Amino acid sequence: MLSIKNLHASIGDKEILKGINIEVKAGEVHAIMGPNGSGKSTLSAVIAGNENYEVTDGAVFLDGEDLADLAPEERAHKGVFLSFQYPVEIPGVSVTNFMKTAINETRKANGQAEMPANEMLKVIREKSELLEIDRKFLSRSLNEGFSGGEKKRNEIFQMAMLEPKLAILDETDSGLDIDALRIVANGVNKLKSEKNAIIVITHYQRLLDYIVPDFVHVLYNGRIVKSGGKELAYELEEKGYDWIKAEN
Amino acid sequence: MSKYTEDDLKIELETKEYEYGFYTDIESETFPIGLNEDIVRAISLKKEEPQWMTDWRIEAFRAWKEMIEPEWANVHYVKPDFQAISYYSAPKQVDPNKTLDDVDPELLEMYKKLGISVDEQKMMNNVAMDIVVDSVSVATTFKKTLGEKGIIFCPISEAIKEHPELVRKYLGSVVPQKDNFYAALNSAVFSDGSFCYIPKGVRCPMELSTYFRINQAGTGQFERTLVIADAGSYVSYLEGCTAPSRDENQLHAAVVELIALDDAEIKYSTVQNWFPGNKEGKGGVYNFVTKRGLCETNAKISWTQVETGSAVTWKYPSCILKGDNSVGEFYSIAVTNNYQQADTGTKMIHLGKNTKSTIISKGISAGKSQNSYRGLVQISPRADNARNFSQCDSLLMGNNCGAHTFPYIESKNPSAKIEHEATTSKIGEDQVFYCNQRGIPTEKAIALIVNGFSKDVLNKLPMEFAVEAQKLLEISLEGSVG
Numbered sequence: 001m002l003s004i005k006n007l008h009a010s011i012g013d014k015e016i017l018k019g020i021n022i023e024v025k026a027g028e029v030h031a032i033m034g035p036n037g038s039g040k041s042t043l044s045a046v047i048a049g050n051e052n053y054e055v056t057d058g059a060v061f062l063d064g065e066d067l068a069d070l071a072p073e074e075r076a077h078k079g080v081f082l083s084f085q086y087p088v089e090i091p092g093v094s095v096t097n098f099m100k101t102a103i104n105e106t107r108k109a110n111g112q113a114e115m116p117a118n119e120m121l122k123v124i125r126e127k128s129e130l131l132e133i134d135r136k137f138l139s140r141s142l143n144e145g146f147s148g149g150e151k152k153r154n155e156i157f158q159m160a161m162l163e164p165k166l167a168i169l170d171e172t173d174s175g176l177d178i179d180a181l182r183i184v185a186n187g188v189n190k191l192k193s194e195k196n197a198i199i200v201i202t203h204y205q206r207l208l209d210y211i212v213p214d215f216v217h218v219l220y221n222g223r224i225v226k227s228g229g230k231e232l233a234y235e236l237e238e239k240g241y242d243w244i245k246a247e248n
Numbered sequence: 249m250s251k252y253t254e255d256d257l258k259i260e261l262e263t264k265e266y267e268y269g270f271y272t273d274i275e276s277e278t279f280p281i282g283l284n285e286d287i288v289r290a291i292s293l294k295k296e297e298p299q300w301m302t303d304w305r306i307e308a309f310r311a312w313k314e315m316i317e318p319e320w321a322n323v324h325y326v327k328p329d330f331q332a333i334s335y336y337s338a339p340k341q342v343d344p345n346k347t348l349d350d351v352d353p354e355l356l357e358m359y360k361k362l363g364i365s366v367d368e369q370k371m372m373n374n375v376a377m378d379i380v381v382d383s384v385s386v387a388t389t390f391k392k393t394l395g396e397k398g399i400i401f402c403p404i405s406e407a408i409k410e411h412p413e414l415v416r417k418y419l420g421s422v423v424p425q426k427d428n429f430y431a432a433l434n435s436a437v438f439s440d441g442s443f444c445y446i447p448k449g450v451r452c453p454m455e456l457s458t459y460f461r462i463n464q465a466g467t468g469q470f471e472r473t474l475v476i477a478d479a480g481s482y483v484s485y486l487e488g489c490t491a492p493s494r495d496e497n498q499l500h501a502a503v504v505e506l507i508a509l510d511d512a513e514i515k516y517s518t519v520q521n522w523f524p525g526n527k528e529g530k531g532g533v534y535n536f537v538t539k540r541g542l543c544e545t546n547a548k549i550s551w552t553q554v555e556t557g558s559a560v561t562w563k564y565p566s567c568i569l570k571g572d573n574s575v576g577e578f579y580s581i582a583v584t585n586n587y588q589q590a591d592t593g594t595k596m597i598h599l600g601k602n603t604k605s606t607i608i609s610k611g612i613s614a615g616k617s618q619n620s621y622r623g624l625v626q627i628s629p630r631a632d633n634a635r636n637f638s639q640c641d642s643l644l645m646g647n648n649c650g651a652h653t654f655p656y657i658e659s660k661n662p663s664a665k666i667e668h669e670a671t672t673s674k675i676g677e678d679q680v681f682y683c684n685q686r687g688i689p690t691e692k693a694i695a696l697i698v699n700g701f702s703k704d705v706l707n708k709l710p711m712e713f714a715v716e717a718q719k720l721l722e723i724s725l726e727g728s729v730g
Contacts, residue, residue: 048685052677072684081685088682092700098686101696106687141700158686 001026001197002047002166006058009046016042018222019058024166027194031208031233032201034219035241040201041085043219044170048082049075062166077109079165079196083155083172090142095154096124098142099161106162127160131187148175156187163191168199173207185210205237220244279336285309288436291336295405300416308425308435315429321591322620322652325534325560328499335437335470390454399452400445404472407443414445418476422505422542422568430501430562431538434470438503441472446481446512455710456485471502477512477547484515486713499534500558506541506549510571513548514541517709518565519717521724522557529587529616532559539563545571545600552708554717555582555590556724564622566595569603569631576605579705581717583724584617584649593623593654598634598664607638610702613649614725620652627664634664642672643701645694645725673701695722 002024009017016039024030034040046053047060049072060067067075090098104114115123128135131153143151152172159167169188173181188211192198200211208216208230216233218226220241225248226232236243279287288309292302317327394401400411408415425435446452477483487504500522508514516539525532535558541549551565567576578594596605605625613619619642627634642651653670675697683693698721699706706714 050681071689072681073687073689076685076687084682084685088676088679090679090682090697090700092703093696098696101692102683102686102688105689105692109687162686 001063002199003061003064004047004058005061007043007046007055007060008057009042009053009055011042011053015056016053016222017046020219020222020224022217022224024197024199026197028215029192029198029200029211029213031213031216031230032199032219033203033205033216033233033236035245036203038219039222040219041170044082044168044199044201047075047166047168048072048080073105074109076162077106081159081162081164081167083152083159083167083169085171085174087143087146087151087155089144089146091144093142095138095140095142095157099124099158102158103161123161127157130160130190131157132183133157149177149180152176153180153184156184160187160191164196166197166199167191168201170201171203172200173202173204181207182210205233208233218244220248279334281334282331283309283333283335283437287335291437291439294336295408297405297408298412300412301408304420304425305436308432309437311426312429312432312436315426315432317429321562321622322618322654323560323562323589323591325589328534330433333499336439393453397450397453398447399450400443401456402443404438404441404443404474407474411443411445414476415443415474418505418507419474420505422507422540423503423538428538430536431503434472434501434503434538438470438472441474441502443473444475444483444485446477446483448478449480450478451481452483455713456483469500471500473502473504474507475505475514475516476507477509477514479509480511481509482513484517484710486517486519486710488519488521498532500536502537502539504537504539504565506539508541508543508547508549508574510544511546512544513550515550516541516552516565517713518551518553518555519713519720520553520555520557520561521720523559524557524586524588525559527586529559532588534558534560535563536560537563539565540568540595541566541576542568543571543574543576543600543603546573547571548575548577550577550579550708551594552579552705553581553592554705554709554720555580555592556720558590559588561588561590561592563592564594566597567605568597568599569605569634570599571603572600573602574600575603577708578605578607578609578623579708580609581612581702581705581721582610582619582621583612583721584614584619585724586615586617588615588617590618591620591622593621595624596626596636598625598627598631598636601630601632602634603631604635605637607636607640608704609638609640610705611640611642611651612645612698612701612721612725613642613651614645616648618650618652620654622654622656624656624658625666625668626657627659627661627666629660631661632663634661636664636666638666638668640668640670641701642670643698644672644674691722691726694725698722698725 004020004022007017007020008015020043032040042053046055049070062078100120107114128138133153146154152175172184176184200207200213213230216228216230217224225244279290285306288305289302292305423431425432444456475485506514506516522533522535543549549567553565555561565578569576576596582590582592584590593609594607607623609621611619611621621640623638625636638655640653644651651672655668657666659666675694679697680690680693683696684690699718702721706718709717
């Protein structure tokens, strides 16, 4: 599904990604771990098409299609979803209104009619139950005054609404207490299917107790320095990132 | 005479210099340029006004001659040459040979986006209408319903003749002839406008809009509006149109007076979309308006405005809270793009006890535009327990525009409670990227963010207007993000 080949990316003159190679197949969960500043968030931003980063070499393919020339919204229309580490606030725009706009813009781009209001309501009800979200929450302005946990839960709610092909969860566990973490992880697990794939970016092994990865990659200094199964996460937890740093 | 153009007239004037005096030319469609007492008299005569009205205009003109054009607003423009304007033009005639195909396709495209009906499009472009069962019947039913309730709603020129007692009593009672430079000019030369009277205890059963919109086109550059809500009555009045108005008149100086008698309520909503000039800042309308309302005891006046047009806007819809317990509200969205300049806000003059005012102003600047909020909250010594809450928010798009806030607060009563909040924010790249990532293209994302920003004010507009106004905001800011 997702194929990252020799990806190099910079911001300004600074090269951050220095040749990344990852293959993700439908139905798989991949975890990307690594210390601060290793390039994890840059990788997610580049896949999503953030224009602040320049791809200097290599490419990202989704179902064989090179994403290079696609705008961020076009990538979204093709099923790329990014759960932001720091979701932004949009005052005056309710969560419901925002979701309605996002869904209908995506449908429009894919040549579908707008989702009828009653169907929209039904989906909103289902998905908010899935994530144990109080419906009053949905009429609040997007992320405005949300706690850290509410913001993250709202990100996963949006993922549930948009049903992406590829979901990248960037540090979704940061700012979550243990109950919220469980709810969010349960939500993600229910959304997992044979047709989609999930990339989980995290510092800690903790989230991976709930969302169990098929593969774990360690990113350090802009390169994948180690890949393995879920046991690699435990090894990292035990030995710490100094182990990786020492080897590289 | 109909082919006689202003240019012909100019040539004639240059060569003959008032050979026939003025009155002989009274039948012509357009008066010669320039302003003097004879012109003022001629306007009054042309409109078959009674003597008192002519005298009122002359008085205004004499005051205007002594006045100086104000310069305190935060706007820069080439001052109009008042002797180069023609102060009377016969209403435009429908051209029987003109069809919508002759209208600028860019304009038609915008009508389509705004969802303006074909009939209204024709109306606005002086295209003859087919037999329109709908709007004719709407207008007729409308008039009948209003008539049954004793509501008077007609052109002010008609009211001067038909209801002189009301006009004489209230015209100039809130905005006196000598109030300011442009109000004085308007008082002297106003072309036409609307008059509305709601009798005691009557609740006007409909928004005064549909009829208005269709009949509004071409009322000219010096419009005069007078709305009187008698004791215990209610009216919601909508002015203007979301459709772009291309007008050859550069200067517009309107006056609006509202009178809310005891326990009455007036809700006055405006959407202003005059031609703002092109992308290089050439052309465009100067909109210098005086709007003011007077509240008697327990009365309430709400001004709601969405301003997206004009090259230069200078406008402060105000409330004089004369009666005890009266309430004034001002809700405004002002959008400036390209080279537009707006200096707009309100004045809340608290005279009565327990008077209350609310100001919510949302300024959106894009391109190279300048957007200023200017407001005055004044509490008089006898206005015990007066309350004011003001909120002025500015949203900036890009790095070349400006937002300014000039709040003036004068309190002469120690029991007054005045709050002022102001914020300035910028549409962030991160907000736009977030929307993009959810599948929302940039233009739509901007519209979403702007609508969210303006929500508190959009909510105050009558429903039918709010939807159009929302679309108008989108269109006004199109292409403002690179």
